[in-house]
Amino acid sequence: MMHRGIVLAIVALPLFFSEGNAQNESTNGWHLRDYSQDSYYGISINKAYTFLKEKHKAGKPVIVAVLDSGVDTTHEDLRPVLWRNPKEIPGNGIDDDGNGYIDDVYGWNFLGGKDGRDVSRAPDEKTRIYNRLKLKFAGKQIDTPSLPAPEKDQYTLWQKVCAEIGSKDPMDERVELLYAEVTAKALKRHNLVLCREMGVEEYTVNKLEQFVPQTRQGREAKLGYLKFMKFMKVDGEEKNVTIISEIEEEVEGQKAAIEARENPFDPRAEIIHDDYYNLADRFYGNSDVMGPANSSKHGTHVSGLIGAVRNNGIGVDGVADNVKIMMLRVVPDGDEYDKDVALAIRYAVDNGAKVINMSFGKYFSPEKRWVDSAVKYAELHDVLIVHASGNESTDVDVKENYPNCFLKQWRTNATNFINVGASGDPKISGSITAEFSNYGKEKVDVFAPGVRIYSTFPGGNHYGNLQGTSMAAPIVTGVAALLRSYYPDLTAVQVKKILEESTIKPDATVISIKPGSKSEEFPFSLLSKTGGIINAYQAVVDADAARFASTVTEPPAKPTPPAANTATQKTTTKTKK
Known part of the structure; x- marks a missing residue:
């Protein structure tokens, strides 16, 4: 789905703050x-x-x-x-x-x-590939020239996946995820306080900016919540329920990606068959x-x-x-x-x-x-x-x-x-x-x-x-x-x-x-x-x-398509963008 990962943005939140005003014009x-x-x-x-x-x-x-x-x-x-x-x-x-x-x-x-x-x-595609091929290639000396062409392609893909997965220290990923989870939980706590003080379940960023809390806890919650919204450049009409849901989805997705490499799971095999x-x-x-x-x-x-x-x-x-x-x-x-x-x-x-x-x-x-x-x-x-x-x-x-x-x-x-x-x-x-x-x-x-x-x-x-x-x-x-x-x-x-x-x-x-x-x-x-x-x-x-009608090249003549069933070629698994 090509989410723009929110985890790093959350991690950076305490370090950077972007000032901005909510737009009056819709x-x-x-x-x-x-x-x-x-x-x-x-x-x-x-x-x-x-x-x-x-x-x-x-x-x-x-x-x-x-x-x-x-x-x-x-x-x-x-x-x-x-x-x-x-x-x-x-x-x-x-x-x-x-x-x-x-x-x-x-x-x-x-x-x-x-x-x-x-x-x-x-799991993302590179994780699926990694889990599928690790028993075949992990920790083994591979004589690349002697491999049949399909296996050589697999090994090349395995090396590419390993290079990408190995480019980041797993411990760093865990620390970033932990930081993101803590920040997301803090934002949810702010939201609970604000909902209670405002007497509503849903509110927009613009409405929150106009709200005057009556307690110290409410003022701190408003400041913390709006800091995050401004840093993330969230639209003034965005609702709290949507924002919280998006953050939870992104953090859970990052968590699942890490855990899938450590504890492989295959929901497709379990459900689709x-x-x-x-x-x-x-x-x-x-x-x-x-x-x-x-x-x-x-x-x-x-x-x-x-x-x-x-x-x-x-x-x-x-x-x-x-x-x-x-x-x-x-x-x-x-x-x-x-x-x-x-x-x-x-x-x-x-x-x-x-x-x-x-x-x-x-x-x-x-x-x-x-x-x-x-x-x-x-x-x-x-x-x-x-x-x-x-x-x-x-x-x-x-x-x-x-x-x-x-x-x-x-x-x-x-x-x-x-x-x-x-x-x-x-x-x-x-x-x-x-x-x-x-x-x-x-x-x-x-x-x-x-x-x-x-x-x-x-x-x-x-x-x-x-x-x-x-x-x-x-x-x-x-x-x-x-x-x-x-x-x-x-x-x-x-x-x-x-x-x-x-x-x-x-x-x-x-x-x-x-x-x-x-x-x-x-x-x-x-x-x-x-x-x-x-x-x-x-x-x-x-x-x-219709000035292109006479100049546009039409599709080429129909070629013979490749065979649809390639079941015998057990190639790699897939990974996320």
Whole structure:
């Protein structure tokens, strides 16, 4: 899911304090605004719809597949836009459409068991690889030249994993985690005191700033809580329950990652019971696309950004106004599994999706060949894939992350794959760049708003802010769906090219801080292939002109795909980004 790890930030809290004032002006929905009209570097969505209306354009429904953690199917702003399998009768326990997935009404949960249980947390990919191969290679003298090619690849991967795991002293990790847990507990104690004194269970940062405690304990709790909020640059409208939940999830995730290396566990084997290394064993999982409690926040937020009902007077407006969102649950708390991703892409294509959103990623992909084959399958069926580049402030031209557009079997780049970085706004984040975003002049195609983004939360009628390239990608997905709705003759390749060539380049005088740096100014144009931010208005103008139709290269002729079932090659396990 590519969380921006909060543990180190918590550890640093007593050492650094960032002054700041809560904003009076609401920034909710800033990502949809237009710079010339609103002075925010958003995507100009209202101008896009005004243009389409003036052109008397009518959109057609477009199915968008969201590969993510799950979705709240009861949400007021999402219920009308959820895809429903027209060939499946809900709840009858029968595979009515014969596709191998029983009662797949909203999509499919590849992290579920036949008994209704779900995988909520999984070890990261490098830990899975380490645990899988340590009996084979740990502490042994390996004669590399004599190894068969598959085992040589395994050994190379083992060495890479060991180098990354060994780059940090385990004791340092434990100390950092302990420090983070202590700080998180202190924040929860502050919250309990504040809830009692304010007489409420929920409050925002802005409301707390206005509250005057009557006791010394209350004043200390307010000071401690607000110190943390300001350091983390938390939005003034963020609720305490959301903040506490996020912190608990991050700390527990870090704890699980450490413990998984010391005491290996395999929730997949316990719950899903598939033959993981046999891609032909694909009819596992269940129909519960929401997943376990609290698992669907990420996917619900992403789905709202793409297609929450527009202009209904409640909640938020999604980017696209005529979509049906198909949920495919493949992202646990931890790293996704390559097999699930590959099969979910194929499910999406086979069931009519025209755009696929993938707001997840990792730095090891032992079964990349399966994912590559699925990306190629989508390419051959004219389906666009939008992927989030990651949140580690990393140059992905140097450090490869997955999934990506390079199809190793074919030794070429997929023409239907867009990799997205996260932009900000000087008034919100102090820079046009998001300090956490991955970047790459060759391997990141475009940027889109990804800082303090307001969208749907689980709970039926809840909303809130998240940030990350996970938010930037669905904004691009929404614009892609908009183009495919109003200009259905455009191919996936043509839509990708329009999205790239219609980006808006910020003025050279706009401050751009290099991701990962607090002050190093860096040309925004060098952070991605296009050097620009996605813009819906310019995209529909260019689509209407259709000036790329005769110049865009179509996908190559269909090659012979590699064999799907590679069960005999017992390769490594996976790891988290």
